Amino acid sequence: MPKITYIDFQGTARTVEGEIGSTVMETAIKNAIPGIEAECGGACACATCHVHVDEAWRATVGDPSPMEEDMLDFGYDVRPNSRLSCQIKVTAELEGLVVRTPERQA
């Protein structure tokens, strides 16, 4: 199972294992990672599972879909490497993925 590291806005890193086929958001919620709320439960209908993808991982993770971009308009501290973690599927290629959670969710 790929390891995913979540770094909060104060710099604390937490590394957990993600199940292939689940999402980066689900992995966070399952492991009680702080800084991700996922108010809508993963329907890409809010912007409260927003993360900044580590620059080294941007290409592998890819860009947001147009629908996700629309939701990102509601995010806090949205940057070019912003993604909604409910829209990032855990795959074997993501072994070692690093994402950062913003200071607050919208």
Added chain:
Amino acid sequence: MSEPIKTDVLIIGAGPCGLFAVFELGLLDMKAHLVDILDKIGGQCAELYPEKPIYDIPALPYVTGQGLCEALMTQIKPFGATFHLQEMVQTVEKIGDPQFRVTTDRGRIFEVKVIVVAAGGGSFQPKRPPIPGIEAYEGTSVFYAVRQMEAFRGKRILIVGGGDSALDWTLNLAPIASHLTLLHRRGEFRAAPDSVNKMMTLVGEGRIDLVLGQVSVLHGEGGQIAQAVVKRNDGSNFEIACDALLPFFGLTMKLGPVADWGIEMKDGEYILVDTATFESSVPGIFAIGDINWYPGKLKLILSGFHEAALMAQKAHRYVYPDKRLVFQYTTSSTSLQKKLGVA
């Protein structure tokens, strides 16, 4: 405002659980009014998931949020519930045993025997954008909704956002503003293509400005905004002089005034209920759906439906203290079928 509306039950929240409560109450001859802060019926299903599939409604292998709400509206039609949309219940006062006087933010007053809180995650309220110190300007020069267009005549207006609200108000206010700037994070807009085209025409004619970027700082005094510092996407900053700022960043759910009604809560977030009746610590006030908590609670629509049915049994005792309730099936009871208009 006007005379109080006297009815049996007030349901707070017109999501799926509030709607199904109308059905269960109606079968037991109780009339209901519903209040919801949204401008449409359906709650989260309408606001967050209208097009998204739901797979766990019994006997419906697949339904969209919208589809579920439409089906519920058909189901409750015989009971003629009254809806009060874009309205929020503010205060609840106990005036009898049980009898409540309920006031909304529009000054409407209800006098009811039973209150059913079916408010889900709370009330949807406009999201505050992440601009430091914006609170100081709210209500004076920062507005999350337009109540009276005339208040904006001759003003320099800055509208932020890329959805329908932002675009609609850009088009509506452009003719009366002395200057209007639309600010959005990126060049694509969520709003209806027709609105976007109309906005682009105004930009092309030089009647409004379109800027890509995000507001980073506000300057002003005594609640009156003077300038907004805007960070462009290339990192450069510039200032926009303005008298009014209208941010449209969508809605978020907040518990709202429920916490002030003297009801015992769980973690300050959920209404504690008895699982036999779904009544709260205040006799006559019930809570069903996502807003309640009890051991084993699951936030599922189907749980809310079950809760509505049991709630109605106890509510009946308050509305008709002298009547004995006989358990009946809609399949076989002529009296229930008459109420449903099928017998």
